[in-house]
Amino acid sequence: MDxxxxxxxxxxxxxxxxxxxxxxxxxxxxxxxxPDVIKTHTPEVCIRCGQIHGAEELMVRxxxxxxxxxxxxxxxxxxxxxxxxxSGCKTLNQGQFPQDVCxxxxxxxxxxxxxxxxxxxxxxxxxxxxxxxxxxxxxxxxGQTLQAQNEFAYxxxxxxxxxxxxxxxxSKAVHYDETGFYVGKERFWEHVASNKHYTAxxxxxxxxxxxxDADISILPSFHNxxxxxxxxxxxxxxxxxxxxxxxxxxxxxxxxxESGSTWAQNFHAFLLDLYERSDKGRxxxxxxxxxxxxxxxxxxxxxxxxxxxxxxxxxxGTGKKPRGKPKKTKGRNLFDRLSKYxxxxxxxxxxxxxxxxxxxxxxxxxxxxxxxxxxxxxxxQYGAEIYARIQSFISTVRR
Numbered sequence: 508m509d510x511x512x513x514x515x516x517x518x519x520x521x522x523x524x525x526x527x528x529x530x531x532x533x534x535x536x537x538x539x540x541x542p543d544v545i546k547t548h549t550p551e552v553c554i555r556c557g558q559i560h561g562a563e564e565l566m567v568r569x570x571x572x573x574x575x576x577x578x579x580x581x582x583x584x585x586x587x588x589x590x591x592x593x594s595g596c597k598t599l600n601q602g603q604f605p606q607d608v609c610x611x612x613x614x615x616x617x618x619x620x621x622x623x624x625x626x627x628x629x630x631x632x633x634x635x636x637x638x639x640x641x642x643x644x645x646x647x648x649x650g651q652t653l654q655a656q657n658e659f660a661y662x663x664x665x666x667x668x669x670x671x672x673x674x675x676x677x678s679k680a681v682h683y684d685e686t687g688f689y690v691g692k693e694r695f696w697e698h699v700a701s702n703k704h705y706t707a708x709x710x711x712x713x714x715x716x717x718x719x720d721a722d723i724s725i726l727p728s729f730h731n732x733x734x735x736x737x738x739x740x741x742x743x744x745x746x747x748x749x750x751x752x753x754x755x756x757x758x759x760x761x762x763x764x765e766s767g768s769t770w771a772q773n774f775h776a777f778l779l780d781l782y783e784r785s786d787k788g789r790x791x792x793x794x795x796x797x798x799x800x801x802x803x804x805x806x807x808x809x810x811x812x813x814x815x816x817x818x819x820x821x822x823x824g825t826g827k828k829p830r831g832k833p834k835k836t837k838g839r840n841l842f843d844r845l846s847k848y849x850x851x852x853x854x855x856x857x858x859x860x861x862x863x864x865x866x867x868x869x870x871x872x873x874x875x876x877x878x879x880x881x882x883x884x885x886x887x888q889y890g891a892e893i894y895a896r897i898q899s900f901i902s903t904v905r906r
């Protein structure tokens with residue numbers, strides 16, 4: 508068993524009620540005031556004397572509503588251009604097809620959007636997308652058609668992608684994260700920058716600074732709070748202020764506590780206390796209390812420095828100089844990060860713009876992991892780029 512296996516960041520409360528909580532909208536089906544179709548059910552004859560219903564007034568005694576999907580069918584719209592000759596000057600006036608109607612037969616925008624949504628938003632493999640359209644609509648979409656529809660959506664969303672990045676650059680806090688995936692047999696990385704309204708994804712062969720030095724990343728131009736998981740690359744960009752995810756730290760502390768670390772247990776309690784005192788990261792601790800918070804932080808660092816063994820030099824052979832970096836325990840590595848990035852760790856408690864965790868970014872890259880499990884790798888980098896832009900748009904619009 509891996510004693511450092513990730514654990515939930517926040518302790519689970521015991522004894523809570525099962526099911527939806529008070530105020531939660533369970534999505535209960537409710538009657539609507541204006542149904543699309545009304546069907547009446549009237550007795551034709553009197554149940555007592557047998558008289559046929561005639562001019563007698565009808566009264567609505569009760570209503571029941573059935574919510575269902577209309578029979579799916581493809582709607583074909585024919586466009587005709589009509590010409591006419593002016594009776595005065597005899598000039599031939601010719602009608603023109605709409606700009607988006609460019610061939611004798613083509614699929615409409617709604618069908619193209621649905622195809623792209625199924626493949627990218629719902630992570631449905633292309634052969635299953637073909638089956639859905641065949642089963643529901645009797646339409647045969649070959650693989651090349653699906654690819655063309657994805658490329659068309661990708662081109663249409665270029666302006667939306669630029670708008671999303673512009674909005675993120677103006678945000679007070681943006682979450683950053685990355686996850687690995689494969690293009691063929693090559694390792695690639697998907698990077699995300701997001702807040703509660705906008706999501707910007709991009710792919711790159713590199714995980715580190717090379718990815719963010721490219722024009723597709725907003726990080727070099729970002730000047731507010733960058734929230735992340737303490738990946739060292741992010742700190743290379745000094746034009747913004749940095750905040751470290753508290754949930755990541757809590758999980759690391761929990762792993763060390765299981766191996767008997769006292770300092771990690773005390774640091775875990777300290778961070779959770781700050782979380783509660785700052786209204787779960789939505790507010791800040793009182794200004795008068797901040798010197799005490801910093802002093803407590805320093806005291807815990809001193810305790811950690813005493814408990815954790817010092818780095819061990821890597822000996823290659825007798826009489827030879829050590830090679831490589833000295834070997835450190837997981838606790839010592841965590842101590843080093845806590846010492847180096849103290850301001851970033853405490854940022855959530857001292858700044859209202861900074862959230863406690865980086866869960867927003869983690870949620871925004873999770874669909875990519877699902878897609879990898881369902882559909883496998885991407886065949887080309889271009890295909891991965893198409894997915895990233897479309898998924899960015901879908902994630903943003905859903906909010």
